Amino acid sequence: MKKSAAAAVCAVLALACVMPVSAAETVKIGVYEPASGDNGAGGKQETLGIQYANSVCPTVEIGGTEYDVELAIVDNESSNEKGPTAASQLVSEGVSVVLGSYGSGVSIAASDIFEQAGVPAIGVTCTNPQVTEGNTHYFRICFLDPFQGTVLANFAADNFEAKKAYVLTKLGDDYSVGLGHYFQEAFENELGGEVVAETFPEGNADFTSYLTTAVNEGADVIFAPTSTEAAQLIIDAAAAQGIDIPILAGDTWDSNVILNAAKGKDLAIYVTTFYQEGGNEEFDTNIKEWISGDSTNLANNGGDDTVAAVTAMGYDAYFVALEALKAAGSTDPAAVNEAIWDVTYSGVTGDISFDSENGDAARDSAYVKTANTETGAWDFVGVQQKK
Amino acid sequence: MVLQPPNFLSAQARTFDERKVSMDFISKNLPYLLAGISVGGQYALIAIGYTMVYGILRLINFAHGDIFMVAALVMVYASASFPLYVTIPLVLVSTVLIGFVVERVAYKPLRDAPRMSIMISAIGVSYLLQNLALYVTGGLAQIYPAIPLISNSVSIGPATTKVVTIVTPVLTVLLVILLMWLINHTKIGMAMRAVANDFETSRLMGVKINSVISMTFIIGSFLAAVGSMLYFTNYASVVPTSGAMPGLKAFVAAVFGGIGSIPGAVIGAFIIGICENIIKGLGWTTFSDAFTFALLIVILIVKPTGLFGERATDKV
Numbered sequence: 001m002k003k004s005a006a007a008a009v010c011a012v013l014a015l016a017c018v019m020p021v022s023a024a025e026t027v028k029i030g031v032y033e034p035a036s037g038d039n040g041a042g043g044k045q046e047t048l049g050i051q052y053a054n055s056v057c058p059t060v061e062i063g064g065t066e067y068d069v070e071l072a073i074v075d076n077e078s079s080n081e082k083g084p085t086a087a088s089q090l091v092s093e094g095v096s097v098v099l100g101s102y103g104s105g106v107s108i109a110a111s112d113i114f115e116q117a118g119v120p121a122i123g124v125t126c127t128n129p130q131v132t133e134g135n136t137h138y139f140r141i142c143f144l145d146p147f148q149g150t151v152l153a154n155f156a157a158d159n160f161e162a163k164k165a166y167v168l169t170k171l172g173d174d175y176s177v178g179l180g181h182y183f184q185e186a187f188e189n190e191l192g193g194e195v196v197a198e199t200f201p202e203g204n205a206d207f208t209s210y211l212t213t214a215v216n217e218g219a220d221v222i223f224a225p226t227s228t229e230a231a232q233l234i235i236d237a238a239a240a241q242g243i244d245i246p247i248l249a250g251d252t253w254d255s256n257v258i259l260n261a262a263k264g265k266d267l268a269i270y271v272t273t274f275y276q277e278g279g280n281e282e283f284d285t286n287i288k289e290w291i292s293g294d295s296t297n298l299a300n301n302g303g304d305d306t307v308a309a310v311t312a313m314g315y316d317a318y319f320v321a322l323e324a325l326k327a328a329g330s331t332d333p334a335a336v337n338e339a340i341w342d343v344t345y346s347g348v349t350g351d352i353s354f355d356s357e358n359g360d361a362a363r364d365s366a367y368v369k370t371a372n373t374e375t376g377a378w379d380f381v382g383v384q385q386k387k
Numbered sequence: 388m389v390l391q392p393p394n395f396l397s398a399q400a401r402t403f404d405e406r407k408v409s410m411d412f413i414s415k416n417l418p419y420l421l422a423g424i425s426v427g428g429q430y431a432l433i434a435i436g437y438t439m440v441y442g443i444l445r446l447i448n449f450a451h452g453d454i455f456m457v458a459a460l461v462m463v464y465a466s467a468s469f470p471l472y473v474t475i476p477l478v479l480v481s482t483v484l485i486g487f488v489v490e491r492v493a494y495k496p497l498r499d500a501p502r503m504s505i506m507i508s509a510i511g512v513s514y515l516l517q518n519l520a521l522y523v524t525g526g527l528a529q530i531y532p533a534i535p536l537i538s539n540s541v542s543i544g545p546a547t548t549k550v551v552t553i554v555t556p557v558l559t560v561l562l563v564i565l566l567m568w569l570i571n572h573t574k575i576g577m578a579m580r581a582v583a584n585d586f587e588t589s590r591l592m593g594v595k596i597n598s599v600i601s602m603t604f605i606i607g608s609f610l611a612a613v614g615s616m617l618y619f620t621n622y623a624s625v626v627p628t629s630g631a632m633p634g635l636k637a638f639v640a641a642v643f644g645g646i647g648s649i650p651g652a653v654i655g656a657f658i659i660g661i662c663e664n665i666i667k668g669l670g671w672t673t674f675s676d677a678f679t680f681a682l683l684i685v686i687l688i689v690k691p692t693g694l695f696g697e698r699a700t701d702k703v
Contacts, residue, residue, distance in 0.1 A: 036526025036627075044527070075526075171673060198672045203632040205622035206426055208548070209667035212418040229528045232624045240540050240621075241418070242547040260530065299525065 027060065027067040027331045029321055030074070030095035032087060032110060032121070033102055037078030038173075038227040041257050042310055043102040044300040046124055047073060049314025050099055051297075052290050060322045063329035069322070076101055078227070080109040080172075087113040095119060096331045097324060097340075099317045102310060103227075104128030104145075105174040111138055120324075120337035124317040125251060125274065125310050128178045132358040139340050139359035141317055141352050142251075143366060145175075148272055149182025150190070151366050151384045152223065152248050155270065157191045160246055162220035167197040168210055168234070170226055179225040179250050200230070207237040215243065225250040228257040239265035246270060254369065254378070256306040263376040272366040275309040276380050280348040287311065306377070309349075309367075316347030414545030419668035420661065421543065421552050425621065427660025428555035432614030433637035434644070434652035435566065436607030442583045442647035443603050445502060449509040450489060452634015453516035454608055458482040458615040459531060459625045460520055466532040475534075479612050486608025487601055495597065520627035531623040538620055551620045556657075558617070562610065563653050570649070575602055583647070632676075636663075639683045645696025654694065 031050055034043035050071065060067050072093045076083040083101070087110035090098055098114060098121040101107045107126040114121045115137050123131050123140030127148055132138045156162040165187055169180035180197065187193045196217045198210055211234075214222050222245050224234055231253055238247065239262075246268040254273035262269055277284060288305040291297045298305070320343055325331065328339035344353040352361050368381040433455055440448045461481050465474045493512045497505040537551040570576035578599045581589040590596050618633060619625060637652075640659050644651025659679055666675045686693060 034526075036521055040526040041528065044525075077526075198670070200672060201676045203628065204676075205618075205624070205629070205632070206422060206664075208422040209419050209664050210672065212415075212422075213668065213670070216415045229624060229626060232528060232530065233622055236623050240547070240549045242540060257528070299527075302527070 025065055025067045026070045027062065027325060028070050028072050028093060028095040029318070030072045030090035030093070030098035030100075030119070032074060032076055032083075032090060032098050032100035032106075034078040034106065035075040038229045039078040039103045039106075039252075041228050041302060042125075042252055042255055042308075043076075043078070043100075045255065045302070045308040046100070046102045046310040046314040048291065048297060048300055049287075049311035049316075050124075050318045052287050052311075053315045053318035055290065056286075057319070057322065060325055062325050062331060067325075067331070076106045076110070078103055078106065080105050083109040084113050086110070091117040091119055096333050097122065097321050097336050099124055099314070099321060101126060103175055104131055104178065105172075107131045107138070108174060111135065114138070117333070118337070119333045120340055122317055122321060122324075122340065124313050126175070127251065128174050129358075130174065130178075132360050134358075136359065137337055139354055139361075141320055141347075141349075141361045142274055142313060143363040144360060145179045145250075146182045147363075148250055148366060149179050149184075150186040151272055151368075152250065153183050153186035153191060153193075155272075155368060155384060156187065156221045156223070156246075156248060157193065160221055162187075162193060164194045164196070164217065164219050166214035166217060166219035166222045166245075167195055168207075168214075168222065168224045168226070169197070169199050170230060171199045171201050173227070175250075175252070176225050176227075180223065183223050183225070204230075205233055207234050208241065210234075211237055211241055211243055214245065215241075219245055221246050221248055223248045225252065227252060228255050231258055232261045235261045235265065235267065235269070238267055243267070251309065254309045256302045256304055256308065259306065259371055259376050259378065260302070262371045262373050265373055267371075267373060269371040269373075270368060270381065271371075272368055272384070273309040274367070275307075275312040275349045276367045276369065277307045277378065278380075279312075283312070283315070283348045287315070312347075312349050316345070316349050316352060319347060320345050320352055416668060417544060417546045418548065419664045421546060421548050423661035423664035424657065425548075425552040425555045425660070426618075426664070427657035428559035429614050429618040429621075430633060430637045430640050430660055431559050431653040431656035432562070432610045432617070433633060434640040434656045435563070435610050435649055437638050437641040438644070438646055438649060438652040439579075439603050439607050441641070443579060443586075443600060444494070444505075446494065446505055446509065447638070448607075449506070449634075450493075450512035450516060451607065451611060452630035452632075452637070453513050453520075454482060454486055454489070454630070455611045455615045455618075455634060456520060456625065456627065456630030457485055457516055458608075458612040459619045459629065460523065460529065462616065462619070463529040463531060463625055471534065474532075475616070478616070479609060482612035482615075483605050483608045486604045486611070490601060490604040495600075517627045517631075524625075524627065526627070529625045531619040531625055533623070534616065534620055537617075549621060551617055555617045558613070559653070562613065563649065566606065566610075566649060569606075575599065579603065636679055639679055642683060643686055643693055645693030648693070648695040651693055651695035 033047045034040050072095050074086040074089050076086040083106040104126040120137050125142050127145045129144050167180045169176040184195045248270050251273050253271040291301050291305045323343045323345050324336050324340045328335040366384050369378040370381050372379045436451045462478045465477050493508045537554050539550050541550050578594050582599050640656035641652045644655030663675050666678050
């Protein structure tokens with residue numbers, strides 16, 4: 001009831017936004033997301049959410065003047081080396097605030113560039129604590145890996161009575177290694193389980209040997225917090241080897257890429273995520289219509305109209321940025337930076353507010369979903385709260 | 388608390404135990420070995436392309452791994468609109484065509500230029516193909532279509548794997564035997580050997596250099612196309628950089644076996660594929676790639692000509 005009311009308010013606001021025909025001034029919001037590389041698929045879905053939000057509400061009133069919102073979108077290529085270049089490009093375009101990135105590594109890599117330029121950034125789904133730790137310009141609207149890792153470890157222990165877990169992470173990927181570490185910490189120290197941890201290098205395509213090790217070690221669950229690119233290959237290799245151990249993963253796996261890869265295969269896949277499709281009917285219907293209405297959007301969403309959690313998060317992030325601009329009453333990045341601390345917003349993924357220490361969102365619940373390999377859709381398992 | 392069996396049973400129990408242990412050993416390690424042999428066969432098919440081109444032109448064709456990747460992309464897009472019996476020949480033909488065109492456009496005009504120029508041209512082609520692929524795919528991983536029969540799962544003793552794992556080494560060996568016959572018993576093969584031996588003299592003796600070189604690229608690209616079908620059936624996701632790592636490892640295999648030697652490249656590829664997976668099986672997953680490249684350095688120091696390489700002084 002509350003949500004639909006919020007949606008109605010949102011729709012009215014959207015109408016109000018659309019009404020004025022001409023607005024001479026423009027304000028730029030930077031979108032720092034991967035469109036290629038390992039996280040290209042996820043980055044594109046997150047960008048879609050931001051673009052959709054922009055199409056719903058393309059103007060904002062700042063200090064009594066109506067501004068057109070222009071998105072400056074760059075591709076950080078999922079690469080820690082190329083990310084800073086893309087970030088500099090945003091800075092030189094004169095953006096007031098930056099949204100992104102999908103993938104914690106690239107966010108950390110670009111953090112210094114934004115700090116030097118005095119541009120605030122709002123992380124959408126980068127879950128590694130280091131993104132916001134010890135700085136005042138990087139914020140985020142999602143939960144953190146220590147929380148997510150603990151939730152997953154508890155889920156493994158509660159639902160599968162797991163005593164031994166096989167953790168597979170990607171070398172040099174801050175998100176993957178970090179989440180694997182927090183899972184291991186919770187699983188070993190709090191739950192008294194045993195963990196076998198292995199890593200795979202960039203560009204690895206052969207997961208047969210890793211999965212064989214998991215089986216040989218007698219693991220009860222496999223935890224693989226990886227990019228969707230690697231996930232496809234892991235799923236394929238697991239199916240080819242007939243592995244019946246449940247596979248757990250973090251928010252990155254919540255993507256139709258995984259559903260398509262797992263469809264028709266006999267596997268048990270569980271993920272934690274930010275949003276469950278069906279959480280806000282009106283948002284779902286409208287964004288599906290918007291995605292299906294354009295072939296480029298459809299291709300960027302992976303060929304169908306499944307709403308990824310990162311898309312919903314991107315949508316909310318855009319409105320958080322608008323709130324910050326309104327509160328700042330100016331397009332000056334420094335003023336916006338000051339204003340973000342006090343922004344509160346009720347989005348489709350829940351209530352968003354920032355803590356006063358690192359600028360992390362106060363989030364205390366994660367959704368657990370499982371891939372239905374027959375219908376090719378996500379089945380809702382439950383909400384895990386912070387313990 | 389372990390219960391001791393009565394004395395008269397112990398001998399029997401021990402043999403039973405030993406058998407169980409050895410079965411256990413096999414069932415635990417067979418999957419690593421199978422993966423190694425399979426990926427070794429796929430590296431071999433790519434390595435032949437490197438080694439043949441090097442043998443004839445003294446050129447390291449850096450674009451070869453990317454031709455391998457393009458073959459996979461052609462398969463992805465062609466299979467969306469054609470049935471399989473059209474797609475497979477189409478992939479083979481178009482890959483061969485791309486290999487041929489690359490040679491004609493990027494290497495032939497530089498035939499008499501310093502060797503460094505043609506190598507840089509090869510690097511250029513490599514990046515061109517990668518970026519074209521990035522443009523076409525939009526940077527998203529493409530799922531490789533399943534080829535019936537070889538995509539199915541099969542059980543070998545205690546291990547379950549895809550049929551392609553078994554097919555790969557057999558097909559690789561068959562293709563190599565065919566290739567060796569072609570080189571040793573046909574006219575074009577004789578011409579290839581002559582050109583590899585002495586480029587200038589065979590040109591003077593009336594060997595049609597351009598058609599021999601084109602033929603080399605055609606054979607290399609054909610094998611890369613076959614290799615790409617086998618490789619991506621196993622690892623069914625194609626991105627623009629998919630060709631880079633297999634290409635590099637196949638190159639190491641070619642150097643290991645002695646660049647210019649076809650049996651050398653094949654044996655080198657199998658050794659690298661198997662060692663890589665054994666290392667993963669030992670739990671040193673972090674070092675599996677490092678091993679391959681450390682091997683390259685050791686070979687270049689200890690035996691620069693590789694296992695079967697000709698002694699030459701003009702290596703690049």
